[in-house]
Amino acid sequence: MSSETNEFRKQGKEMVDNIARYIDTIEERPPLAQVEPGYLSKLIPNAAPQKPDKWEDIMKDVEKVIMPGVSHWQSPNFHSYYEAGHSCPSILGDMLSDGIGCLGFSWIASPACTELETIVVDWLGKAIGLPEEFLTEGSGKGGGVIQGSASEATLFSLLAAKMKTIRQVLEREPDKDQYDVLPKMIAYTSDQAHASVERAALMGSIRMRILPSDDQHAMRGDTLKKIIEEDKAKGLLPFFVCATLGTTGCCSFDNLQELGEICEKENIWMHVDAAYAGTAFLCPEFRYLLKGVNYATSFNFNPHKMMRVNFDCSALWVKDEDDLVHAFYIDPTYLKHKHQGAVKDFRHWQIPFGRRFRSLKLWFVLRMFGIEQLQSHVRKQVQLAHDFEKLVLSDSRFEIVNRIVLGLVCIRLKESDELNNALLEKINASGKIHMLSSDLKGKAVLRFAICGASTENKHIQYAWNVIRSIADNLLSTQ
Numbered sequence: 001m002s003s004e005t006n007e008f009r010k011q012g013k014e015m016v017d018n019i020a021r022y023i024d025t026i027e028e029r030p031p032l033a034q035v036e037p038g039y040l041s042k043l044i045p046n047a048a049p050q051k052p053d054k055w056e057d058i059m060k061d062v063e064k065v066i067m068p069g070v071s072h073w074q075s076p077n078f079h080s081y082y083e084a085g086h087s088c089p090s091i092l093g094d095m096l097s098d099g100i101g102c103l104g105f106s107w108i109a110s111p112a113c114t115e116l117e118t119i120v121v122d123w124l125g126k127a128i129g130l131p132e133e134f135l136t137e138g139s140g141k142g143g144g145v146i147q148g149s150a151s152e153a154t155l156f157s158l159l160a161a162k163m164k165t166i167r168q169v170l171e172r173e174p175d176k177d178q179y180d181v182l183p184k185m186i187a188y189t190s191d192q193a194h195a196s197v198e199r200a201a202l203m204g205s206i207r208m209r210i211l212p213s214d215d216q217h218a219m220r221g222d223t224l225k226k227i228i229e230e231d232k233a234k235g236l237l238p239f240f241v242c243a244t245l246g247t248t249g250c251c252s253f254d255n256l257q258e259l260g261e262i263c264e265k266e267n268i269w270m271h272v273d274a275a276y277a278g279t280a281f282l283c284p285e286f287r288y289l290l291k292g293v294n295y296a297t298s299f300n301f302n303p304h305k306m307m308r309v310n311f312d313c314s315a316l317w318v319k320d321e322d323d324l325v326h327a328f329y330i331d332p333t334y335l336k337h338k339h340q341g342a343v344k345d346f347r348h349w350q351i352p353f354g355r356r357f358r359s360l361k362l363w364f365v366l367r368m369f370g371i372e373q374l375q376s377h378v379r380k381q382v383q384l385a386h387d388f389e390k391l392v393l394s395d396s397r398f399e400i401v402n403r404i405v406l407g408l409v410c411i412r413l414k415e416s417d418e419l420n421n422a423l424l425e426k427i428n429a430s431g432k433i434h435m436l437s438s439d440l441k442g443k444a445v446l447r448f449a450i451c452g453a454s455t456e457n458k459h460i461q462y463a464w465n466v467i468r469s470i471a472d473n474l475l476s477t478q
């Protein structure tokens, strides 16, 4: 036994105890770090040590210098962004992945890495009710892969759609090359899509139109149809639509049925970004929101949001794996192996070559909770959002500005934007709870998201009391 593993046995046990203590007492910590930029460089040396530091000293520093600068996303008083997946089964799965330390860019590089991923992503697809065309075990060429993030999944889908469209045009018009086609290509998304969608277009050098959403903040078919007609009349080539289920700003849902019918008719790749909302489809009662998903070319959601899986774990499915594999096929000698072609080599399904054994944490979560406990988690988060909704509705100074479907409530004082911004600033400065601002159709709103897995009704009540008393003070000085 090496001295490194000997130490690891002892330190590892201490670390697990430490993490368990951190989780059990997280409520005592402020949800938003209360430090100023540059705080850390004043507390740690400006060069790495030449000789090993002591484990005990490192652990003391974690509490002394690191924790003050950590925002505690798992605190039940953290109501910002969207839930960041977290659970002990997931941490254990990641520990094992790090312990094994393999890189599964091709099947042969670590067969279990590719095979477990293929199987659990199929499990997941079935569990959220995706059409069987997206599954590896389905009768077609479908399949799924784990990407690092929804942003990556959108970018990769957009780039794959671009290459597919170029291939199709060049087959019809062989005298052209891709640089004749590219300037004509155009993609679409809505004004409620996550910023990563617009950024994917920037990264892919693709022209993208941002379409106005309707009064329920949904992208609708008639808007898309009209703009496509206009663009085609200008000689442009529509090829990609990114629809969102569960938008970041207000958790609205694009109308997949309407958009999908148009995309099918126009031979457009429809990518569905369900980063946050995807987990909810574990529960059959939310699957009405998936209507029209059969038209999607690719579908993505983040188990690393509401599904209790730690970052990073973003599942992407396609109906035809060739769309991804042929997009950027490179086959260097040093990565060839004898089973090539008969097995999946996931490096073709993503941007980097190297990839971690991420399916382990997903497998652990699915097995140690089972679908039923994950469904209960979703239902609890949604119920808490409705509990909060009731409290807000009891105060006539406030209004709710989104339709509450999952764990997000957007509120505002029926006052100016300035006052709403001041309210948010004071809430976050209080260190008691943490919320985020958004703007909906030009109006400032405060997003209240149900995040931590340990959040209960008493925390919702607490948060409301904090918001209300800060609003009391603010309004009394007006």
Ligand SMILES: Cc1ncc(COP(=O)(O)O)c(C=O)c1O
Pocket (backbone or CB within 6 Å): 082, 148, 149, 150, 151, 152, 194, 196, 244, 246, 247, 248, 273, 274, 275, 276, 302, 314
């Ligand atoms: C709808 C939506 N899409 C994409 C993202 C980006 O997710 P990721 O951090 O996995 O790239 C988010 C993040 O909250 C989101 O809400």
